[in-house]
Amino acid sequence: VSTVNLEQLSRHLGLSKTTVSRALNGFPEVNEETRRRVQEAARRFDYTPNASARRLATGRAGAIGIVYPTAGGPMLDPLFADFFSGVIEGAAEDDTDVLLSSTYTSAEIAYRRLAKAKSIDALVVTGPQVEDVRVRALSHIDLPVVVHGRTTSSIPYAFYDIDNEGAFRSATEMLIRLGHRRIGLINGDLVFTFAVHRSAGWHAALAEHGLAAPPELEASGAMTEEVGWREATRMLRHADPPTALLCSSIFSTIGAARAIRDLGLRVGTDVSLVGHDDGIQAIRPEAQRPAITTTHSSIRAGGVRVAEIVAGILRGGDPASFREIHPVDLIFRDSTHPPRRRT
């Protein structure tokens, strides 16, 4: 596939590069007949502008960056596959590529490198922590940022978040209304803002109903099947065990379900179970038996929206006008019942 460039294409058409460029880029002053000829020729020669040349000339990179941890750790999360998928789809709408970069050393260095090399026009920050050094660091770099989640920062950055606090408050309230008094929370690592918000929701609902939030019923850590199983086991073996469990991810949820069964108990009738579902296809709570009640929000849809926000800012929108907190569905299924009377 030999590639034709602008020079060759315009020579073939007997037009200047200027006119051909304008015709292809939709400038209004081009004669319609000329534009048709140009478009036709471009199609026939399969002309594709050289991305580097265009970027150099315009100063726009045509790409957004996501810095992704390669060192493993709690953020090397299967959910990213879905989130990425959404971001890519959203970015494709604006012919924008998505650049994945490693934070082998530190996120700041990675950001800085991308920004200074003018490789990207904007940055998506994932997995924000409560006190996230990255958001502060980025304010010194002149690069639009969209945070997937939130952080405590006085800088008016753009973010897309879901209402984690509200979701876990609702779920806890629902369990309280069913009659539960001891409700365990198996949360993500509390360095992450989302986990702090979920904890706050759980605390708020308990307090509102005059219930204690006993420390033995609050766990946090990596959102894995193993941790869900371990923490649920620990709680259920407590002298005064919980009658319901609330989990922060589908992985900890199925781990908790395993713990419940391992102890000879039944999910739903013996121990109620609610999990947060990001909507990945690999494990669907509705396919469990009993089907598991969830707080649900598609992380893939979040990715799409994040890309749209990026596009909005690049079109000149005020970052401070993109601060979105989306509601989370509470989907009642069969894993939540009134507690059994103590035997």
Next chain:
Amino acid sequence: VSTVNLEQLSRHLGLSKTTVSRALNGFPEVNEETRRRVQEAARRFDYTPNASARRLATGRAGAIGIVYPTAGGPMLDPLFADFFSGVIEGAAEDDTDVLLSSTYTSAEIAYRRLAKAKSIDALVVTGPQVEDVRVRALSHIDLPVVVHGRTTSSIPYAFYDIDNEGAFRSATEMLIRLGHRRIGLINGDLVFTFAVHRSAGWHAALAEHGLAAPPELEASGAMTEEVGWREATRMLRHADPPTALLCSSIFSTIGAARAIRDLGLRVGTDVSLVGHDDGIQAIRPEAQRPAITTTHSSIRAGGVRVAEIVAGILRGGDPASFREIHPVDLIFRDSTHPPRRRT
């Protein structure tokens, strides 16, 4: 952060852009004292070359592409998060970025666009199918390709694969040696080469021992918890049920474990279970009870190696010399026992 460019940096040093460029890029002919001065100034001014300008001048994109399905489907796989992580880490070694692109329409169009725009220097093809149109399409585009997996193609493309056939042959043989005669296979979708290879391994081991490969004991589909559960349930309810199950992913494995328990049976003692483990942290087979016997290969390590192969080809290596089939570990744990005598 005001950015200094090559022109400004060299003016400050009283040198030509030529010399500064050469000093920074490690050309041997530069005087050592000069090089030191240049490097020192570059550091002090935090000079970073403009990526677009460099790309335009050199003709190298400095990025490799992965085309990723955004439309969902069987390939929107949580395992990708780990694979990506490996590719990014491997690519970072060579200062190469990773560009994620959508295949909203078709993979061919996406490839073509990236290739013609000179946005990438090489392409990583994931999830190869037996008859993969993409590999053929790519042979018409002048772009080095590394396939993660294999496909049937006469074109001598580079690939990194694991020995899926050998792994599943070994696992099946191990079960046969334990005394199992009816061994169910819950596989991925047979459009994918890896699934065909695993099926072949299962068939080969059975045939070698004079055992039949009954169709009711071979299932294929999406590698989800749900499918693992459904197919295991179906097989175990058969009039002549399997005494052992072999699963193609950690998700189907835990689904199968759930099915075994739902039917009142015990994993390991009643029904042996072996799963393929790609090494993701979210679900670890060794943390199950009983710990699950696996065929194991780190998909993240595969990503790292794929990036290394790309680098090798870009340095002028012969693609045909990078055709790697890596062995898979069989890790014996507690989910595999001799079959119980029929009651």
Next chain:
DNA sequence: CTGAAAGCGCTTACAG
């Protein structure tokens, strides 16, 4: 409505 020319910021023969 169209075109000649400058410029984006690098790299790299070529000359000295």
Next chain:
DNA sequence: CTGAAAGCGCTTACAG
């Protein structure tokens, strides 16, 4: 060992 200059392939004021 160093530098002047051309060139990579676009976009975009500016002029007509």
